[in-house]
Amino acid sequence: MAVSGRAGATRPTATGSFEGSTVFSYVWPTTIDPWEVGFDHDSGILALAVTSHPDFDDTPLFDESRDGDRANDGGEWHMHWVVLGPDEACGLGALKVQDIPExxxxxxxxxxPGVPILIDSPGWQPMLDxxxxxxxxxxxxxxxxxxxNFDGVTAGLRINASAHAPLLCVTDVFKVASGDLSLPGQVND
Structure with a gap:
């Protein structure tokens, strides 16, 4: 994804709390069935996301900063698969990362990573250059x-202040590559 400015230069400010914290993300929503990466068939919009969120770490299997602590890397840019879906509780026409009901x-x-949303932390390292x-x-x-097909989106997300469903809402869409989220992109081999 080509961005204006320096990729990854802006990160969210730490709040000191999981509840209400902010996530910055570069997102590629796709037409790929979530089944292909390990979720249920047709469970929502599969998106690849490169994220930074200094208030929590959701990659417990990996140590992105290579400091020996696998629980302190949320602020490092890292990759996820997420399954998105609409939820009016996040705002009119807004999307969220799909919750897993109790x-x-x-x-x-x-x-x-063991959180109650449809997210995967496969450990592939993004390159921001x-x-x-x-x-x-x-x-x-x-x-x-x-x-x-896919599109490119820069977005802000927020953890619900009560840490309950909807847990992770898309709260700000900064830019959409296509201008209309029509998913016109195709992958290069």
Whole structure:
């Protein structure tokens, strides 16, 4: 994704609390079925997201800062798969990362970080260089990618102040590459 300004230069300010904290994100919503990365079929809009959020760490399997502590890396830019869906509780026409209702047992990827939303933390490192954000994602079946479309979005998200559903809402859309979220992009091999 090409961005105006320096990629990753702006990060959210730490609040000292999980509840009400902010997430900055570069997001690629796709037409790929969430099943392809470990979620249930047709569970929402699968998006690849490169995020920074200094108030919490949601990649418990990885130490992005390489300091020996796997629980302090939320502020580092890192990658997730998320499943998005509409929720008016987040605002008129707004999206959220899909919540997992209490007692539900959806299909989840092996690297799901244990939070009650449809998110995966597979550990692929994003590359932020000058005006570019790039993530290389391996797929067993390249036809999944070749047949897919995507868009590019820069966005702000917020953890609900009560830490309950909806847990993670898209609160600000700063820019949409296509201008209208029509998902016109196609993946290069």
């Amino acid at each position: 007692g539900a047992a959806p299909r989840l990827p092996r690297t799901w 000058r005006e570019t954000v790039e993530v290389r994602v391996p797929f067993d079946d390249i036809s999944v990618v070749r047949g897919a």
